[in-house]
Amino acid sequence: MIRLENVSKEYKNGVHALRDINLTIEDGEFVYIIGPTGSGKSTLIKLLDGEEIPNSGTVMVENINVGKLKHSKVPVYRRNIGVVFQDFRLLPRMTIFENIAFALEVIGMKKVDIRRRVREVLELVSLQDKAKAFPDELSGGQQQRATIGRAIANHPKVLIADEPTGNLDPQMSAEIMDLLEKINEVEHATIVMVTHDSTIVDRFKKRTICLEEGYVIADIMKGGYLKHE
Amino acid sequence: MSNFFRSLPKHVKTAFISIFRHLAMSLSAISAVTVTLLLFSTFLMIAGNISLFTKNIEDDLRIHVVLQPDVVKQADLDNVQKDIEGIQGVKKVTFSDADHELELMIKEHGEDFKMYRGKENPLSNAFFVSVKDADTIAAISKQIEQLDHVKQTMYGGTSVPKMVSMVDSIRFGGMIFVILLTLLALFLISNSIKMTIYARNAEIAIMRNVGATNWYIKVPFMLEGILIGLLGAILPCIFTYFGYPYLYEMLGGQIVTSLFGLQPIYPFTLQICAALLGFGMLVGLIGSFLSTTKYLHWKR
Numbered sequence: 001m002i003r004l005e006n007v008s009k010e011y012k013n014g015v016h017a018l019r020d021i022n023l024t025i026e027d028g029e030f031v032y033i034i035g036p037t038g039s040g041k042s043t044l045i046k047l048l049d050g051e052e053i054p055n056s057g058t059v060m061v062e063n064i065n066v067g068k069l070k071h072s073k074v075p076v077y078r079r080n081i082g083v084v085f086q087d088f089r090l091l092p093r094m095t096i097f098e099n100i101a102f103a104l105e106v107i108g109m110k111k112v113d114i115r116r117r118v119r120e121v122l123e124l125v126s127l128q129d130k131a132k133a134f135p136d137e138l139s140g141g142q143q144q145r146a147t148i149g150r151a152i153a154n155h156p157k158v159l160i161a162d163e164p165t166g167n168l169d170p171q172m173s174a175e176i177m178d179l180l181e182k183i184n185e186v187e188h189a190t191i192v193m194v195t196h197d198s199t200i201v202d203r204f205k206k207r208t209i210c211l212e213e214g215y216v217i218a219d220i221m222k223g224g225y226l227k228h229e
Numbered sequence: 230m231s232n233f234f235r236s237l238p239k240h241v242k243t244a245f246i247s248i249f250r251h252l253a254m255s256l257s258a259i260s261a262v263t264v265t266l267l268l269f270s271t272f273l274m275i276a277g278n279i280s281l282f283t284k285n286i287e288d289d290l291r292i293h294v295v296l297q298p299d300v301v302k303q304a305d306l307d308n309v310q311k312d313i314e315g316i317q318g319v320k321k322v323t324f325s326d327a328d329h330e331l332e333l334m335i336k337e338h339g340e341d342f343k344m345y346r347g348k349e350n351p352l353s354n355a356f357f358v359s360v361k362d363a364d365t366i367a368a369i370s371k372q373i374e375q376l377d378h379v380k381q382t383m384y385g386g387t388s389v390p391k392m393v394s395m396v397d398s399i400r401f402g403g404m405i406f407v408i409l410l411t412l413l414a415l416f417l418i419s420n421s422i423k424m425t426i427y428a429r430n431a432e433i434a435i436m437r438n439v440g441a442t443n444w445y446i447k448v449p450f451m452l453e454g455i456l457i458g459l460l461g462a463i464l465p466c467i468f469t470y471f472g473y474p475y476l477y478e479m480l481g482g483q484i485v486t487s488l489f490g491l492q493p494i495y496p497f498t499l500q501i502c503a504a505l506l507g508f509g510m511l512v513g514l515i516g517s518f519l520s521t522t523k524y525l526h527w528k529r
Contacts, residue, residue, distance in 0.1 A: 049438075051529050072443065074529050079440035091432055103439035108235060154439065 001027050002048065002158065002190065007057035009043050009214075017043035019214040021057070027157070030184045030191045032201050035211035041194045044211070045160055048192065049081055050074045062157055079107055081158040082151030082189070086166040088143045090135040090150075097122070097131040100150045107154065117153055124186065125149040125179060141172030145179060152183055159183065161193040165200060173197060177204050236445070244452035247425045248460075255457060258414075258421035262461025262512060265410040266505050270465045272403045273501045274473055277492050279396050285490065292370050293383045294356040300378045306354065312376050313358055318365045323357045330355055353380065411512060418457055418516030422450050426524050437528070447521045454517025455510045462509030466502045473498045 002025040009018040018040045025031055033041050046052040047059050050066050059066040062080055069077055090099050100121055104114045122128050125145040135143055144164055151159055161180065165173035177200060184191050195201060201208060210218040248255045296309065306324065313322050325333070330352040335342045345351060358373065360366050370382045426433070436446050474494045483490045 053529075071529060075437070075440045075442045077440075078438065083438050089431065089435055089438075091435065102435070105236065105239065106436050106439050106441035106445060108445075110235070150439070 001025065001060075001062065002192070003058075003060040004047075005058050005060075007047065007054045007059055009040075009047065009052065009054050016214050018047075018054075021214075021216055023209065023216065023219075025190060025192065027190055028184070028188050030181070030206045031193070032206055032208045033192060033194045033211060034196070034201060034208060035217075038213075039211040040214045041211055042162070045083070045162055045192075045194060048158070048160055049083055050077055079154055080156055081160060082154065082156035084144070084147050084151045084159065084161040084164050086163040088135070088140075088147045088167075090143060090146055092135055095132050095134055096127060096138070096146045096149075099135070099146060100153050103150045103153050121149040121153050124152075124183070139172070140168050141175055144168060144172075144176055148176070148179060148183070152187055152189065155187065156189060159189045159191045161191065163194055163196060165195065165197050170199065173200055174203075233444075233448075236448075240449045240452055243449040244456055247429070247449070247453055248456060251421065251424050251428065254421040254424045258417045258457050258516075259461045261414040261417040262458055262509055263464045265407070265414040265512075266462050266465035266509055267468060268410055269407050269508065270469045270501055270505055272407050273504060274469070276400055276403065277497060277501070279400065281492055282489050283396060290366060291357050291359040291384070292366065292373060294358055294373055295380045295382070296354045296356070297378050297380045298353040300354060305378060309376060309378050310356065313356060313373055316369055316372050318361050318369055320359045320361045325355045325357055327352045327354050414461075414512050415516045415519070418454055418513055419520040421457065422454055422517040422520045423524070425450060425453060426520065443525050446525060447518075450521045451514060451517045454513035454515075456513065458509035458511070458513025458516075459506065461513075462505045465505050469501045469505065470498050473501075 002023070004021050004023040007018055007021040007023075008016075010016050021040075021044070033044060035041055043052065047054055047066065048061060050069055053067045058068075061077075064077055064080075066077065090096075091102065094102060097118055100118045101114050104117060109117070118131075119128075122131055125148055127142060127145055127149065130138060130142060130146075135146070138146065144167075148159075148161075148164070159180075164180070165176050168176065180191055180193065181204070183189055208218070208220045209216060210220070294313065296306075300306065300309070310322055310324065313319060327350050331342065331345055331350050334352065358369070360369050366384050370384050373379060374382050433446055477491055477494055480491065482493075
């Protein structure tokens with residue numbers, strides 16, 4: 001469960017990114033976070049994965065107070081959450097298999113277990129036949145599937161996707177959405193997806209949280225993109 | 230801990246690869262270490278021998294007290310010894326009888342003196358007195374000369390303490406030079422590691438994202454630093470291992486007199502090589518530790 005209580009974040013340069021946010025996301029939920037550029041979406045993600053500390057309020061993820069974590073405990077906490085980025089961030093010199101395995105090596109998993117889990121993940125994201133390919137040999141959609149695979153390899157309880165369809169055409173975006181829904185079901189991961197893409201929000205209806213200028217201006221359970229009059 | 234050893238081969242590989250990726254930076258750091266260690270090696274060779282010289286000189290720093298020829302009774306000898314031991318600053322008094330004196334004479338001046346062996350021995354009994362402080366040797370020598378039964382005193386000359394202090398200042402100056410060079414090498418190594426860190430920025434960001442601990446991220450960089458230090462130590466080690474024996478043979482194992490005998494080749498060169506390797510690795514470790522810690526500290 002993710003719970004934000006009275007969370008405010010102001011950067012050192014005076015920008016108020018978030019103002020008094022209260023939010024609860026239950027286990028296994030799939031939520032969109034929408035809003036214009038500069039509305040605080042990225043800051044919200046940074047608070048969730050422990051990169052930033054709120055100025056006030058508490059950020060609780062899986063009963064861990066993220067803002068109060070010691071520096072040395074942040075990496076261990078991060079193993080609970082997977083992050084997917086708009087720009088993929090795959091390591092270009094590694095194959096897809098190695099890229100996913102890398103995430104598991106880093107946390108010291110045994111080689112045999114790594115191999116088994118990577119195969120499992122490749123199957124889940126339908127990239128079995130691309131295991132030995134390098135990232136630049138894949139299409140954007142395939143690369144994004146690979147990063148999703150890397151993010152979920154460690155069975156995270158929360159998957160954060162930062163505009164995962166931002167660089168993809170509508171058909172590929174739909175593929176990614178299908179994959180995320182599958183992960184939501186199969187891996188029982190809570191999914192927090194930041195997006196700009198109104199067609200996706202309208203087509204795959206889910207709880208939608210709308211941020212603007214650091215405030216939550218709408219929290220719509222039935223989904224659909226907010227229309228500005 | 231088992232995780233650490235499991236990922237160690239991978240870390241070593243990463244370190245090697247990144248040295249070759251930034252060959253120019255690595256080479257500049259390696260050559261800085263090489264220059265530092267070459268000078269360090271020279272310094273160690275000089276210092277090691279000088280400390281041997283000083284030891285020899287200090288051994289020589291004793292007063293030869295020759296007694297009157299008629300002093301032969303044990304009681305008189307004991308009295309003189311007691312008197313000398315009573316003087317302040319005297320460290321040790323050893324008795325050397327006339328026969329022993331003759332043997333020393335033969336050793337020093339040649340076989341011709343062998344004919345005096347036996348009853349013909351014209352020498353008298355003597356004492357060797359070593360002092361605690363080289364500076365007091367003249368005063369103590371004079372004091373002993375005033376004692377009964379003493380014929381004369383001799384010692385190794387006034388230049389000895391001056392030489393010791395000169396040698397000390399050479400050692401001090403060399404040390405400062407080596408320290409400055411070490412700082413330069415540290416700076417260059419940490420700079421080289423910094424380049425590697427920037428080049429692998431994306432990789433580090435992903436490592437953080439998937440939950441790698443700071444230590445896991447740091448280890449390859451520190452290994453890289455150690456490797457740079459080790460590679461930089463190779464040339465100085467070769468220089469020491471072959472250069473010192475060459476010098477030793479050329480000089481015949483001593484400089485002018487046996488007083489300045491050189492350190493024997495083994496284990497001296499091996500000790501220096503070990504010191505160079507250790508020092509190179511240490512400098513590499515510290516240099517890389519500084520830059521990784523600085524870079525990783527302010528990021529969560």
